[in-house]
């Protein structure tokens with residue numbers, strides 16, 4: 001301890017604390033909860049309230065909450081969940097085996113484990129631009145240097161990746177990608193680019209951190225083969241998965257799918273973090289899977305989210321016209337809006353507060369880029385609101401934009 005300006009001792013932080021950059025996305029949860037007026041919520045990537053299987057979870061809790069569920073669990077995850085998950089995934093593009101899986105506290109812990117295992121201070125880590133900045137923040141927390149690679153509607157641009165790595169003069173230790181319905185852009189990495197990324201990873205000796213919370217939420221177009229299907233059992237692919245978007249984020253249950261040679265070190269890493277993932281919630285999910293509810297649940301969600309995407313695209317066209325363009329995701333939760341024409345000069349960080357006062361919340365573009373690019377863009381989550389509320393939210397946003405662009409007071 002050293003003496004602060006008041007004469008009292010202040011704690012001396014470790015150097016790594018400076019690399020803990022925090023999350024504007026997560027902070028918006030508390031900010032929004034503190035508001036007392038009506039707000040249309042396009043900020044957080046939360047499932048719709050009506051998409052949460054509350055009644056089934058209540059029933060299952062009553063059946064599964066016993067002494068075993070309230071005790072310490074195994075660090076790798078509870079046996080019934082590992083077993084049920086393996087069976088469920090056998091019918092999906094994420095087919096895997098129990099020796100590759102460790103249950104985690106949501107996708108975030110999977111990202112933390114990936115970076116903890118592979119990233120040393122100063123290592124180069126490739127991220128998409130824009131990206132899910134909680135993921136890039138995790139790499140920063142381990143001292144990574146980030147290389148932002150542009151994306152388009154087919155995902156990460158591989159030609160830019162090769163050029164930027166060549167310019168950097170050293171190879172990336174890890175490549176962080178969100179291959180399906182990317183957060184925040186909504187793009188899906190094409191099959192060709194997945195194959196090229198696999199080839200590059202092998203040439204460079206880089207790990208691909210394949211973060212895919214949304215893959216099972218495709219509501220249009222056709223499936224693109226997963227990394228696991230293109231390169232089965234590839235030791236350079238580290239899969240990060242979660243139940244947060246397909247069941248409920250409050251569960252904090254996810255899993256990693258990684259080479260069996262990593263299993264023990266993953267368990268060791270997890271033991272010094274949280275001993276084990278929340279045990280009652282693992283039983284809850286295991287029993288939910290055992291009762292066979294997930295496929296029917298996903299079948300209900302897909303058209304719900306497709307209608308909401310359509311409602312948002314229609315509302316953008318109606319209220320913003322040619323002053324904005326939007327991506328058209330084939331699944332997931334988000335679309336990406338770029339302001340143009342009379343709104344092109346508006347910095348969405350400055351739009352945030354007046355828009356919140358007008359009753360609509362979003363994430364400004366620069367919060368989704370480690371170097372704060374995309375000042376004229378914003379991320380909108382279409383999943384959480386009904387089509388009527390979506391229309392109202394975009395109408396409010398358009399009103400705030402009009403006032404900001406005409407320079408009149410905003411209130």
Ligand SMILES: Cc1ncc(COP(=O)(O)O)c(C=O)c1O
Pocket residue numbers: 045105106107108109132135178183211212213242243244249252253254
């Ligand atoms: C791309 C991506 N990865 C990881 C996560 C984190 O998932 P979880 O809430 O399960 O930690 C999210 C949540 O928004 C996400 O969008």
